[in-house]
Amino acid sequence: MTTIDARPTHTVEVGYDEFCGALAAHDLKALWSMQTQLMPEVPIPSTRPWLWRWDTIFPLARRAGEIVTIERGGDRRVLALANPGLGGLPYTSSTLWGAIQYLGPGEAAPAHRHTPSAIRFVLVGSGVYTTVNGDACDMEPGDLVLTPYWNWHDHNHHGSEPMVWFDGLDLPLVATLESIFFENHRDRVQEVLGRNLSEGLYTGVGLVDPSLPSPDEHSPLLRYRWSETEKALESLAAARGGPMVSVEYRNPVTGGPVVLTFTCEMSRIFPGARTPSIRRTGSTIYVVLHGRGRSVVDGIQLDWGPGDIFVSPSWAAVDHEADEQADVFMISDRPVLQSFRLYREETLPEAQVVDEVFSPR
């Protein structure tokens, strides 16, 4: 059995520059020349704190509605929020995809499925239902609708006004994992087996039909209605107080996140106080549903109002302050960080200083 020979037939007698050239020629890189960039003391994210204004994205989405049709191959009328730190990739953070989807009356986004998991958070409009494996889920502003990993889904508009929602996906992560699979449904629109079926099966807190399966890939509850979310926020605010209360949307059967790769939360922020500045590993996209205020992300102040979307990178210090009562939806890759014990959290001893006020393009 041949073993490794530590006395190879030739030797290399070159100076440092030629040596580096030889490395490059043989697809090698010297660690010592880049050690501190590769292994910084704390994370140096590529993702940049950024904000997209509703007043900018909505008119463009509406224009897209006028000039772009929805067809197989394109499949969706979606504007991705491309973080300028990511070198031209259409990603909002290194792991998360955030986008605006626009669907006009009478339109249907065709049925397909893919390994990246998606959530839809409705911003404006009504009359759309998203069918997920046969379950037609109605979508109203503030609702969260899941189209998880490998579930067939299509969006159908039977209303009279355009509808706009936020799309959140783990697409960048699944792309890094080189595991994207995609399949078109044989029909343009899948058959509807019933309306809001999953809502009918999960209607009480901690009350589960034991004869139903216990899926651990994603929540079997596919629609989280805004009125329920708001009721929970109100109750929490009464019970706990403070400048901000949050609920995390969970799989009601396992208690896990709605999809395995990212978590969804809704926070209600009350005016009058700034929340503590906290650093967390993992990135977060924020979608403002109601209210006005500002967040400071690593010293950059982001002023926001309804429909604005912004992102905070990993390990950025983040705090929030509302000018009026605000509801902010968030998605975060925290479950991934936690899976690998990479999650860290640190509350700063005092409020961070604002170095700069963000001015979006």
Added chain:
Amino acid sequence: MTTIDARPTHTVEVGYDEFCGALAAHDLKALWSMQTQLMPEVPIPSTRPWLWRWDTIFPLARRAGEIVTIERGGDRRVLALANPGLGGLPYTSSTLWGAIQYLGPGEAAPAHRHTPSAIRFVLVGSGVYTTVNGDACDMEPGDLVLTPYWNWHDHNHHGSEPMVWFDGLDLPLVATLESIFFENHRDRVQEVLGRNLSEGLYTGVGLVDPSLPSPDEHSPLLRYRWSETEKALESLAAARGGPMVSVEYRNPVTGGPVVLTFTCEMSRIFPGARTPSIRRTGSTIYVVLHGRGRSVVDGIQLDWGPGDIFVSPSWAAVDHEADEQADVFMISDRPVLQSFRLYREETLPEAQVVDEVFSPR
């Protein structure tokens, strides 16, 4: 409470080209123009099948030993295997770092720790011990030594001949997760509390001191000695037969992978038959310890011998055939894929055709 206004003050009246320009100006991207690239039917990896020859990398590593010293800031004399598909990044696949580390007699690579987890697989030489949180682990050819997540570690050479080992890390994944933390030990070399301590605590199959903690972050057994691995391969080969047998290195207390983010395996391949062609999601780096043979990766034939290192991307069809009995070490990101139910595996009905014989630079 201000809500989202679906009747913004201005409208956009531009043609398609200007519209695209407006998108770019506002950090937006149109999904429909890139849908099929973003969501291909099967994974289209950036990682390319590639092979680095021992006869190329060892002379360069030896030359590095002559002209590069090991100092704080550089810390390690490491040549990273940079996959040419990854746009210049020093990564072997989209999630895994593979490299060759070279340490000369009398040298010490200084003590530090970092959130990426590392394993060391010894290729040639002896006389080195790696201290991991005080436990000095001897390193002999074929040994696997762990320096997991956030464990202090340094490498110390008390022998007479240079030593070379393979470094495997999850650094690309942790970089994508923007969660790299790094810290230098206050001492250049940490204090040694004992020699091969973890080996003394885990010495029987399925026999565990119940008073020891049950860490689930990584294996508490830090050194997997080649003689034990070989014995297990021999026993498995006798019990199961076939052209290839494999053992996976595991946490002896939890049964999990040695570190949470990648798995380590050793395969013994026997001459006389080609293994089935299998596609799996996730990438794998292969390090040849003994023997000669060839692997076919998505139609590209990679011929290999002792010390050669090669990589297969996600969803590539892979099979192996030995010319003489061969031992091949592997690391793979499969645990990550499995965590998120993204792992798929498919055995091809027949052996794949060779389209091309790889010729390394």
Added chain:
Amino acid sequence: MTTIDARPTHTVEVGYDEFCGALAAHDLKALWSMQTQLMPEVPIPSTRPWLWRWDTIFPLARRAGEIVTIERGGDRRVLALANPGLGGLPYTSSTLWGAIQYLGPGEAAPAHRHTPSAIRFVLVGSGVYTTVNGDACDMEPGDLVLTPYWNWHDHNHHGSEPMVWFDGLDLPLVATLESIFFENHRDRVQEVLGRNLSEGLYTGVGLVDPSLPSPDEHSPLLRYRWSETEKALESLAAARGGPMVSVEYRNPVTGGPVVLTFTCEMSRIFPGARTPSIRRTGSTIYVVLHGRGRSVVDGIQLDWGPGDIFVSPSWAAVDHEADEQADVFMISDRPVLQSFRLYREETLPEAQVVDEVFSPR
């Protein structure tokens, strides 16, 4: 080191009868003489199918209210349902304790805690709250209130009419495990920190405050209000149909049972059809809240009405039929069986025959 000597100094030369006597004298028993009783082909439970009538137990409970005071040492005015198959033990099945607790206006059952977990299911009355670690949980008919493992609890009656509820405990199991610990609170009645606190924290399906701890010992939601349970049953009945729908009360954070050792469920049974006959390992206690009907348990027909309580042993065939719409609460040791892979379930091909109509004493 002394080893076992297979040549002992003396020999035994006795006939079979004397041999059996020698065994008994030395605390030994011959397996061969009892093998088939010890290891029957299918379970032969000691627990017997049995029913206690409301018309019997309520007058006795009321009489107890007149002649028995609640004091330290007795602590609770509780009548245990003692299964006649269990040799005089005050247990309803081999693993479960079922009982009726009676509390008069102005009375308080003093604060204590114990390792057995308890649930309270309210039958009649109002005006009582049970304080669990400071959280005063109001109790109304049909409500489920938890006083789990090692939580301080006391019951306080501020109403005007006597209250009666069902107590369910895992006391027989914890007794078999020889692990009962008990402690009196230093105060007769513990301090109340707030009213229905846990209800205020868990108010939406799949909506959880992520900053709260995730206890996996028992549900953090301590009160399950009947109005919510009924709403869930109605919704399920609309969605699924059939002669019976069930909800299991769950820990809303983990999806596990409300306590680790038994599960609580509520079934609504509709008149017009008999449910399939099903055998399951594990025993179940049934408490009728509303309606009339009958259940057949291993061929014995048990006729029931509001307030009646009955029990089915392990592996008994069980089916139900309502004469009018009925709501039946149940507790079962199924989680224990499942923990050890001892849970089995089998639906009989056809309805079981009634051999006998049960006539309670």
Added chain:
Amino acid sequence: MTTIDARPTHTVEVGYDEFCGALAAHDLKALWSMQTQLMPEVPIPSTRPWLWRWDTIFPLARRAGEIVTIERGGDRRVLALANPGLGGLPYTSSTLWGAIQYLGPGEAAPAHRHTPSAIRFVLVGSGVYTTVNGDACDMEPGDLVLTPYWNWHDHNHHGSEPMVWFDGLDLPLVATLESIFFENHRDRVQEVLGRNLSEGLYTGVGLVDPSLPSPDEHSPLLRYRWSETEKALESLAAARGGPMVSVEYRNPVTGGPVVLTFTCEMSRIFPGARTPSIRRTGSTIYVVLHGRGRSVVDGIQLDWGPGDIFVSPSWAAVDHEADEQADVFMISDRPVLQSFRLYREETLPEAQVVDEVFSPR
């Protein structure tokens, strides 16, 4: 829908004695009269500290070998160690069955399976193999062989001297759970597929063939050979020191106990020091393989030598002291206690006082 009527038709007007009689007549028991026995401050086990001498049980087992044949219906020549605290039940503790099994040359104990899990720990003799689902496991003194839950098994003696081993089962627990199923194999002796097969598949610490299934019901390694156990004890003693070292036998794939309901351990006790006195919930049976010494169990001193077997109840203070180096095998229901968070452990501040020296019958 009929609801519970709190105004029943009749009232009870009896004195306390008649009241108690009425309770008994209706299968009810008053909690207040037995509260302190049912809920003691600390466990009051029925299981008593007890010891069976090898010099007593071996001659009886040998005599059984002479006068009792092994046939269907009896199936095994087993003498159960019946704890005198358990009211005549053939159990060694409230959850564990301990027994001595005797098999003569040429005999075979017929093939069957049952839901209780069993382990065999060999005391004297050789030439027997136990076939477990086709895998013929050789048995030598000090070996542990598993015949877990619902696995077919038979014992076959091809040697020349009688063999005696200890049987440990969870039978009392499974009896309490009313879940015993039993089935005879269609053949008296099942077909042998190979010899020590499981040993050949699990031969390195933390080295697992990833293509094998990962059973979580019980360990797939069915034989733990004494030579391996002893090697592990020696290594641990060298690494850790102290008067006692222990290894727990584990499922090498999951890290769990060898069967779900009890754990098996081997301790080596060194002369010269008494171990700390520790209380633990759960009962333990101890089987002395080598050496002499004594254990104190709740103040009762049990002197032991090779082949002796003794038991400690839940929450008993236990310590050990060897006169000469001793090896003691143990089984304990600790995994059950841990499953339900009922496990507690407490080290006494100082060595317990000996109140009594146990004198076995």
